[in-house]
Amino acid sequence: MxxxxxxxxxxxxxxxxxxxxxxxxxxxxxxxxxxxxxxxxxxxxxDTVIMGRSTYEKILSFGIDWPYSEYESFIFTRKAGYLTKTTRTQALALSQQNIELIKSKSQKSVWLVGGGEIxxxxxxxxxxxxxxxxxxxxxxxxxxxxxxxxxxxxxxxxxxxxxxxxxxxxxxxxxxx
Incomplete structure (x- = not known):
C-alpha cells in the first residue's frame, strides 16, 4: 500500500x-x-496528490494551469457538494475510509501538499x-x-x-x- x-x-x-x-x-x-x-x-x-480545500483554491488563484494534471488529485473539504475546477481532481470528505481508498489506488507514493489543517x-x-x-x-x-x-x-x-x-x-x- x-x-x-x-x-x-x-x-x-x-x-x-x-x-x-x-x-x-x-x-x-x-x-x-x-x-x-x-x-x-x-x-x-x-502518482497522487492530496491537499486541503484552501491550498487547492490558493493554487488556482495563481492563474496558472493546474500543476498536478498528470497526477490523480484529491481535495479534502468540509463543504458538502464542493466541485473541483480541474480535471483528474476529486473533492472528498476526510475519513479513514477515503484515505485507505486513495492509498490502495496509488502505485507510488501519495504527496500531502498542504495545508496546515489537513x-x-x-x-x-x-x-x-x-x-x-x-x-x-x-x-x-x-x-x-x-x-x-x-x-x-x-x-x-x-x-x-x-x-x-x-x-x-x-x-x-x-x-x-
Missing part, C-alpha cells in the same frame, strides 16, 4: 504561509544555481509516513503554522539532513511505528 509523504517548505519560525495564505516569502531566497531542493527526485516517486488531521490519524521539510532561512513573524489545531504527540526518526548553499536545509523524517 502506498505511503503518504509530506514535502513542504517552512519558514525558520515554523510557518508554511502568511496568514492570508501567501507564500511570496519563498521567492525571496536567492537561488542563483536554480536548485530544486530535491523536488524533481521527490515528484518522480509520486497536515494535522492526517498526523492525528497516523497517516503521515514521511515528512520532507525544507527549512527556509527566513522569519516571517506570523502565519499558518505547519501543525495547527493541537497535533497529537507523534514520534518521527530523522533519516536524512541536506544543507544547501542558499542556507536552506531539508530534514527527512520517517514515522516510528
Amino acid at each position: 502506498a505511503q503518504i509523504k509530506l514535502y513542504i517548505a517552512i519558514s525558520l519560525d515554523g510557518f508554511i504561509a502568511r496568514k492570508n495564505g501567501d507564500i511570496d516569502w519563498l521567492e525571496n531566497l536567492p537561488n542563483p544555481n536554480k536548485l530544486d531542493y530535491g523536488y524533481g527526485e521527490f515528484i518522480d516517486g509520486i 497536515i494535522t488531521e492526517l498526523l492525528n490519524m497516523d497517516e503521515i509516513d514521511e515528512m520532507i521539510i525544507c527549512i527556509i532561512p527566513t522569519i516571517i513573524g506570523n502565519g499558518i503554522p505547519l501543525f495547527p489545531n493541537h497535533p497529537k504527540e507523534t514520534q518521527f526518526e530523522l533519516v536524512n539532513t541536506k544543507p544547501f548553499d542558499t542556507g536552506a536545509v531539508i530534514l527527512t523524517y520517517k514515522r516510528k511505528v
Whole structure:
C-alpha cells in the first residue's frame, strides 16, 4: 500500500504561509544555481496528490494551469457538494475510509501538499509516513503554522539532513511505528 509523504517548505519560525495564505516569502531566497531542493527526485516517486480545500483554491488563484494534471488529485473539504475546477481532481470528505481508498489506488507514493489543517488531521490519524521539510532561512513573524489545531504527540526518526548553499536545509523524517 502506498505511503503518504509530506514535502513542504517552512519558514525558520515554523510557518508554511502568511496568514492570508501567501507564500511570496519563498521567492525571496536567492537561488542563483536554480536548485530544486530535491523536488524533481521527490515528484518522480509520486502518482497522487492530496491537499486541503484552501491550498487547492490558493493554487488556482495563481492563474496558472493546474500543476498536478498528470497526477490523480484529491481535495479534502468540509463543504458538502464542493466541485473541483480541474480535471483528474476529486473533492472528498476526510475519513479513514477515503484515505485507505486513495492509498490502495496509488502505485507510488501519495504527496500531502498542504495545508496546515489537513497536515494535522492526517498526523492525528497516523497517516503521515514521511515528512520532507525544507527549512527556509527566513522569519516571517506570523502565519499558518505547519501543525495547527493541537497535533497529537507523534514520534518521527530523522533519516536524512541536506544543507544547501542558499542556507536552506531539508530534514527527512520517517514515522516510528
